[in-house]
Amino acid sequence: PDGEDGDGAVVLETRTKTKRPPLYKVLLLNDDYTPMEFVVHVLERFFGMSHAQAFEIMLTVHQRGLAVVGVFTHEIAETKVGQVMDFARRHQHPLQCTMEKED
Ligand code: TYC
Numbered sequence: 001p002d003g004e005d006g007d008g009a010v011v012l013e014t015r016t017k018t019k020r021p022p023l024y025k026v027l028l029l030n031d032d033y034t035p036m037e038f039v040v041h042v043l044e045r046f047f048g049m050s051h052a053q054a055f056e057i058m059l060t061v062h063q064r065g066l067a068v069v070g071v072f073t074h075e076i077a078e079t080k081v082g083q084v085m086d087f088a089r090r091h092q093h094p095l096q097c098t099m100e101k102e103d
Pocket of ligand 1: 028029035039
């Protein structure tokens with residue numbers, strides 16, 4: 001709709017659409033070495049999942065090769081990926097976590 005800019009002048013063609021930030025999928029990748037319990041722990045700790053939910057997603061990654069574990073803004077997604085990669089490295093597991101822009 002048209003607006004009013006404070007001194008009485010009418011502003012035509014004001015923006016009506018609210019800008020939403022682009023969203024990014026965080027993906028967890030399967031490998032042959034990371035223990036299942038470690039992956040479950042990662043999903044609980046960094047993605048706020050219940051144990052049952054985390055176990056289910058871990059099995060999906062194990063069976064299908066990868067799964068989306070959350071969708072976030074760029075900054076949050078980057079933080080999650082960093083936290084997972086850092087935690088895995090510190091425990092000497094080859095677990096891989098990446099992010100991908102949503103269409
Ligand atoms: N494939 C691993 C195993 O059999 C378990 C695993 C699940 C590893 C999910 C990584 O993202 C992963 N121990």
